[in-house]
Amino acid sequence: xxxxxxxxxxxxxxxxxxxxxxxxxxxxxxxxxxxxxxxxxxxxxxxxxxxxxxxxxxxxxxxxxxxxxxxxxxxxxxxxxxxxxxxxxxxxxxxxxxxxxxxxxxxxxxxxxxxxxxxxxxxxxxxxxxxxxxxxxxxxxxxxxxxxxxxxxxxxxxxxxxxxxxxxxxxxxxxxxxxxxxxxxxxxxxxxxxxxxxxxxxxxxxxxxxxxxxxxxxxxxxxxxxxxxxxxxxxxxxxxxxxxxxxxxxxxxxxxxxxxxxxxxxxxxxxxxxxxxxxxxxxxxxxxxxxxxxxxxxxxxxxxxxxxx
Amino acid sequence: xxxxxxxxxxxxxxxxxxxxxxxxxxxxxxxxxxxxxxxxxxxxxxxxxxxxxxxxxxxxxxxxxxxxxxxxxxxxxxxxxxxxxxxxxxxxxxxxxxxxxxxxxxxxxxxxxxxxxxxxxxxxxxxxxxxxxxxxxxxxxxxxxxxxxxxxxxxxxxxxxxxxxxxxxxxxxxxxxxxxxxxxxxxxxxxxxxxxxxxxxxxxxxxxxxxxxxxxxxxxxxxxxxxxxxxxxxxxxxxxxxxxxxxxxxxxx
Ligand SMILES: Nc1ncnc2c1ncn2[C@@H]1O[C@H](COP(=O)(O)OP(=O)(O)OP(=O)(O)O)[C@@H](O)[C@H]1O
Ligand SMILES: [Mg+2]
Numbered sequence: 004x005x006x007x008x009x010x011x012x013x014x015x016x017x018x019x020x021x022x023x024x025x026x027x028x029x030x031x032x033x034x035x036x037x038x039x040x041x042x043x044x045x046x047x048x049x050x051x052x053x054x055x056x057x058x059x060x061x062x063x064x065x066x067x068x069x070x071x072x073x074x075x076x077x078x079x080x081x082x083x084x085x086x087x088x089x090x091x092x093x094x095x096x097x098x099x100x101x102x103x104x105x106x107x108x109x110x111x112x113x114x115x116x117x118x119x120x121x122x123x124x125x126x127x128x129x130x131x132x133x134x135x136x137x138x139x140x141x142x143x144x145x146x147x148x149x150x151x152x153x154x155x156x157x158x159x160x161x162x163x164x165x166x167x168x169x170x171x172x173x174x175x176x177x178x179x180x181x182x183x184x185x186x187x188x189x190x191x192x193x194x195x196x197x198x199x200x201x202x203x204x205x206x207x208x209x210x211x212x213x214x215x216x217x218x219x220x221x222x223x224x225x226x227x228x229x230x231x232x233x234x235x236x237x238x239x240x241x242x243x244x245x246x247x248x249x250x251x252x253x254x255x256x257x258x259x260x261x262x263x264x265x266x267x268x269x270x271x272x273x274x275x276x277x278x279x280x281x282x283x284x285x286x287x288x289x290x291x292x293x294x295x296x297x298x299x300x301x302x303x304x305x306x307x308x309x310x311x312x
Numbered sequence: 313x314x315x316x317x318x319x320x321x322x323x324x325x326x327x328x329x330x331x332x333x334x335x336x337x338x339x340x341x342x343x344x345x346x347x348x349x350x351x352x353x354x355x356x357x358x359x360x361x362x363x364x365x366x367x368x369x370x371x372x373x374x375x376x377x378x379x380x381x382x383x384x385x386x387x388x389x390x391x392x393x394x395x396x397x398x399x400x401x402x403x404x405x406x407x408x409x410x411x412x413x414x415x416x417x418x419x420x421x422x423x424x425x426x427x428x429x430x431x432x433x434x435x436x437x438x439x440x441x442x443x444x445x446x447x448x449x450x451x452x453x454x455x456x457x458x459x460x461x462x463x464x465x466x467x468x469x470x471x472x473x474x475x476x477x478x479x480x481x482x483x484x485x486x487x488x489x490x491x492x493x494x495x496x497x498x499x500x501x502x503x504x505x506x507x508x509x510x511x512x513x514x515x516x517x518x519x520x521x522x523x524x525x526x527x528x529x530x531x532x533x534x535x536x537x538x539x540x541x542x543x544x545x546x547x548x549x550x551x552x553x554x555x556x557x558x559x560x561x562x563x564x565x
Contacts, residue, residue: 056405096324107324108317108404110408110409
C-alpha cells in the first residue's frame with residue numbers, strides 16, 4: 004500500500020505564538036475516505052490549509068503522491084482540490100465563469116464536457132448563467148465543490164461540506180463522495196456530524212487541541228460500537244468473580260457489587276439468558292440490570308474529554 | 313510556467329471590464345472633454361503657447377498620464393484586493409501557480425485596461441486639437457511602461473490594504489498630488505527656481521516629461537533620465553512583489 008498523502012510531524016504556530024497544530028503524522032491511502040472529527044478550534048482547518056498551501060508550514064513535511072508540497076508545489080497542488088469551510092466566491096460572476104476559471108487556474112486546458120458533467124452532477128447546470136449573488140447558501144456550497152472538481156483532483160479536501168446543508172443535499176453529497184471514491188479519488192473531509200463519518204468514511208481521525216488523538220478503521224470502531232454492555236447489580240459485595248461464572252468473561256464493577264458483561268449485538272446469541280440463570284444459580288441476588296451501548300459519539304466525547312484532563 | 317493559469321486570470325479580469333465596457337469607455341471620454349473645456353478653453357485663452365506648442369496640445373500627454381496612472385493603480389489594486397476581501401484568494405494560494413504568474417495575470421489585465429483608457433483619451437483629444445507624435449515608438453514604450461509599472465504599484469497597494477479606505481488612501485494622498493504637481497498641465501520652466509528644484513524629486517515629473525518629449529520633442533528633464541526613472545520604478549515594484557510572495561506578507565498566515 005502506498006500513501007497518496009503523507010503528513011510528517013506537521014506543526015503550526017500562528018503569528019501570535021499560538022500553537023494550533025502540535026506535530027501531526029498521518030498517512031492516507033489512495034482512494035480512501037478519511038473523516039476528521041474534532042471540536043471547534045481543534046486545528047482541522049489549519050491542517051488542511053497547510054497541506055493546500057494557504058497557510059505557511061511552521062515545521063514538518065507533507066508529500067502528495069511523492070511530491071513535496073513546498074519543493075514541488077506545482078506537481079503536488081495540481082493533484083489537490085479544496086472545498087473551504089467558509090463560502091468564498093466572487094459575487095458578480097456567473098456560475099459557469101467561476102468554475103471555468105478554477106480549471107484554468109490549475110493549468111488544465113478547457114474542457115466544456117467535463118465542466119458540464121460536474122455541474123449536472125451537482126444540480127447546478129440550470130443555474131450555470133446565474134450570478135453567484137442570486138444563489139442560495141446550499142447552491143453556493145455546491146459551486147465551491149464544482150470549482151474544486153473542475154480540475155479533476157486526485158485528492159479532495161472537503162472542510163465541513165455539509166454544514167448548513169439540508170438533508171436531501173447531504174444525501175446527494177454522500178452519494179457524490181461515493182462516486183468520487185469509485186473513480187479512485189482520495190477524500191479527506193471534516194465534519195461535526197458523527198453520523199456523516201459513520202456513513203461515508205473508511206477511516207476516522209479524531210483531532211483535539213492540535214493533536215491527532217486517534218486514527219482508526221471505521222469498521223473497527225463500528226465493531227466497538229456494535230458491542231453492548233450489561234451491568235448486573237447485586238445485593239452482595241464480591242471480592243472476585245465466582246468460579247462458576249468464569250466462562251462469561253465478566254468484569255467486576257467498581258465497589259464489587261456489580262458484574263459487567265460485554266456482548267456483541269450482532270452475534271446470533273447474546274448469552275444474556277444464560278448469564279442471568281448462572282447468576283441466580285450461583286446464589287447471587289439481582290438488584291438491577293442496566294445496558295449501555297458505546298457509540299462513535301461516546302468514543303469521541305471520551306477522547307476529547309481525556310485530552311482536556 | 314503555467315501559462316494556462318495566467319491566461320485564466322487575465323481573461324477573468326478582462327471579462328469584468330468588458331461587462332462594463334460602456335462605463336469604461338464613457339468616463340474617460342467625458343473627463344477628457346471636460347479637461348479640454350476647462351483647461352484648454354479657459355486657461356488656454358490666457359496661455360496660448362508653451363514652448364511653441366499650443367496649450368491644448370501641451371496638456372494632452374499629462375492628461376493621458378493622469379488617467380493611465382490612476383486607472384492602472386485602481387484596477388490592479390482592486391483586482392487583487394477583491395479576492396482578499398471575498399476570501400476567494402484561497403484558490404490562488406492553493407493553485408499550482410507561482411507569484412510571477414499571479415502578477416502577470418492581474419497586472420497584465422490592469423495594464424491592458426489602463427492602456428485602453430489611454431488610447432481612448434488620445435483619440436478623444438484628436439477631436440479637440442491637432443495632435444502630432446514626433447517619436448511614436450518612444451510614445452508607445454512610455455505608455456506601456458507606465459501602464460505596467462503603476463499596475464504593479466496598484467497590485468502592491470491591493471495586497472497591503474486591509475480595507476476599502478486604505479485602498480483609496482495611497483492614490484488619493486500620494487499619487488494624485490504627485491501627478492498634478494508633476495507638470496501635467498504646465499512646464500516646469502514656468503515655476504520659480506526653488507520649486508523647479510523641489511519638483512525634480514517628484515518621480516512623475518520624469519514620466520510626464522519623457523512622454524511629452526515623445527509627442528513634441530521637448531522635455532523638462534533629459535529623456536535618458538526619464539527612461540531610467542520608469543525602468544527603476546518598475547524594477548522596484550517587481551522586487552517588492554517578489555518579497556511579498558516570498559514572505560507571504562498579508563496573504564498567508
Ligand atoms: N490566522 C490565525 N491566526 C491565529 N490563530 C488562528 C488563525 N487561524 C486559526 N487560528 C486558531 O487556531 C486554532 C485552530 O483553528 P482551526 O480553524 O484549524 O480549527 P477547526 O478545527 O477547523 O475548528 P472548526 O471546527 O471551528 O472549524 C483555533 O484556536 C484558532 O483560533
Ligand atoms: Mg474549521
